[in-house]
Amino acid sequence: MAKEHFDAVVVGAGPAGAAAAYTMAKAGLSVVLLDRGEFPGAKNMFGGIIYRHELEELIPGCTQERTFPVERHITEQRYWLLGPESVVSIGHKHERFNSEPYNAWSTFRVKFDPWLAGKAEEAGALPIYQTVATGLIRDRSGRVIGVHTDREDGDLYADVVVIADGVNSLLAEELGVHRTWRPDEVSLAVKEVIALPRETIEERFNLEGREGTTIEFLGATSQGMTGLGFLYTNRESISLGIGVMVSDLMRSGVKPYELLESVKAHPMIRRLIKGGETKEYSAHMIPEGAWRSMPKLAGDGWVICGDAAQMVNFVHREGTNLAMASGRMAGETIVEAKANGDLSAQALAAYERRVRESFVGKDLKKIQRMPEFLASQDPKQLFDGLIGALNEAAFRFFTVDSRPKAQTHKEIMQDLIQAAGGPGGLLRLAWRGWRAING
Ligand SMILES: Cc1cc2nc3c(=O)[nH]c(=O)nc-3n(C[C@H](O)[C@H](O)[C@H](O)COP(=O)(O)OP(=O)(O)OC[C@H]3O[C@@H](n4cnc5c(N)ncnc54)[C@H](O)[C@@H]3O)c2cc1C
Numbered sequence: 466m467a468k469e470h471f472d473a474v475v476v477g478a479g480p481a482g483a484a485a486a487y488t489m490a491k492a493g494l495s496v497v498l499l500d501r502g503e504f505p506g507a508k509n510m511f512g513g514i515i516y517r518h519e520l521e522e523l524i525p526g527c528t529q530e531r532t533f534p535v536e537r538h539i540t541e542q543r544y545w546l547l548g549p550e551s552v553v554s555i556g557h558k559h560e561r562f563n564s565e566p567y568n569a570w571s572t573f574r575v576k577f578d579p580w581l582a583g584k585a586e587e588a589g590a591l592p593i594y595q596t597v598a599t600g601l602i603r604d605r606s607g608r609v610i611g612v613h614t615d616r617e618d619g620d621l622y623a624d625v626v627v628i629a630d631g632v633n634s635l636l637a638e639e640l641g642v643h644r645t646w647r648p649d650e651v652s653l654a655v656k657e658v659i660a661l662p663r664e665t666i667e668e669r670f671n672l673e674g675r676e677g678t679t680i681e682f683l684g685a686t687s688q689g690m691t692g693l694g695f696l697y698t699n700r701e702s703i704s705l706g707i708g709v710m711v712s713d714l715m716r717s718g719v720k721p722y723e724l725l726e727s728v729k730a731h732p733m734i735r736r737l738i739k740g741g742e743t744k745e746y747s748a749h750m751i752p753e754g755a756w757r758s759m760p761k762l763a764g765d766g767w768v769i770c771g772d773a774a775q776m777v778n779f780v781h782r783e784g785t786n787l788a789m790a791s792g793r794m795a796g797e798t799i800v801e802a803k804a805n806g807d808l809s810a811q812a813l814a815a816y817e818r819r820v821r822e823s824f825v826g827k828d829l830k831k832i833q834r835m836p837e838f839l840a841s842q843d844p845k846q847l848f849d850g851l852i853g854a855l856n857e858a859a860f861r862f863f864t865v866d867s868r869p870k871a872q873t874h875k876e877i878m879q880d881l882i883q884a885a886g887g888p889g890g891l892l893r894l895a896w897r898g899w900r901a902i903n904g
Contacts, residue, residue: 481771488796506578537677548856
């Protein structure tokens with residue numbers, strides 16, 4: 466049987482792979498889009514927010530199509546610092562987010578991924594789903610020339626293999642560009658989709674029509690571990706979840722589903738999901754290593770995109786847009802290399818430069834010290850102690866009694882300083898935190 470040969474084989478039809486396949490197929494390259502799922506997104510999960518800008522960059526006009534699969538456009542974003550039975554909150558709502566062009570939407574991967582991969586198929590990519598890439602094929606010089614799959618006679622050959630198989634990238638490991646992630650480079654997130662009537666959601670979150678709200682929360686809900694929770698409104702359901710560092714989970718022995726159960730019981734969250742019915746439960750890893758954990762991005766016959774290369778900006782809840790941007794840049798580089806008749810490792814290295822010079826690289830570099838900062842903190846002190854003290858401070862600040870305000874304020878400051886580890890502690894923490902999010 467003749468060997469099947471393509472310009473590119475893309476492994477993984479998530480946002481990164483679909484974007485790469487779309488870009489190359491649109492330019493007339495022969496492309497296979499491979500995914501192990503029955504269809505793209507069949508088993509994929511995320512918190513739930515996608516962003517307009519990168520989608521429009523990839524497929525201009527697509528976010529205004531009737532078939533664009535979204536739940537609500539996001540008009541309000543809140544951050545909650547939770548004590549065991551309290552919250553200190555900040556947030557932002559703007560009418561400008563309530564009209565075209567929207568900024569962000571809530572959605573489900575089971576709808577979004579097939580839609581995006583469908584665009585690649587319409588552009589001419591050949592979909593091969595329910596098929597696992599089991600390994601890389603190399604020639605004698607070591608150049609990657611294709612992939613083995615779990616189908617009989619299923620080897621696929623190509624000029625370039627685009628590795629976009631997500632956070633547990635077995636192909637990247639096989640290639641040796643990265644190792645198994647350390648437990649302090651990845652978090653494990655668990656999520657439930659909780660069904661509620663549309664009117665109930667709109668009343669509880671003060672929403673009109675298709676407006677949507679996001680809430681990110683941290684503090685008591687992560688039970689002394691480094692973690693972040695999320696609650697997003699869909700049309701007739703709520704996506705609720707929490708992610709904590711794998712290293713902390715291993716240390717604590719807490720089971721992920723127990724963590725989510727305690728989130729659901731928190732007094733500030735309980736009332737928002739009251740009467741809801743759990744429709745789905747899922748779990749997934751999130752890469753949290755940022756810039757310093759990013760592997761080499763291109764080599765002889767291969768490029769690597771999205772989560773497989775640790776491209777998640779966890780400080781800003783951005784992953785799908787980085788994945789799509791890197792997939793697009795990989796696709797553009799391969800199209801150019803093909804046009805120039807030079808698919809060497811040097812030519813593909815242009816992809817790495819592109820990513821590192823784009824917002825993807827710059828944003829991941831900006832937060833490069835964040836993993837180190839978080840690892841250097843005692844999560845119990847940070848997430849329970851300090852956030853708990855902040856909640857106590859707010860409680861006392863808002864409590865009206867006959868005590869002189871000056872005395873109350875002095876005590877509040879003393880307690881906060883103590884919770885931060887002494888007089889210099891608060892300043893040190895603020896300074897190190899500031900540095901961690903600023904390169
Ligand atoms: C809990 C959670 C919440 C998140 N919230 C958000 C959010 O709100 N907004 C946001 O922008 N980002 C969010 N992210 C991050 C975002 O989901 C990822 O950054 C993004 O999905 C990465 O896309 P990707 O295409 O690189 O990988 P993936 O989406 O993981 O896609 C990889 C694909 O490869 C396939 N695959 C894997 N191995 C093989 C193989 N061997 N053979 C064939 N196919 C294979 C998989 O089936 C999958 O379809 C969140 C992530 C998690 C886990």
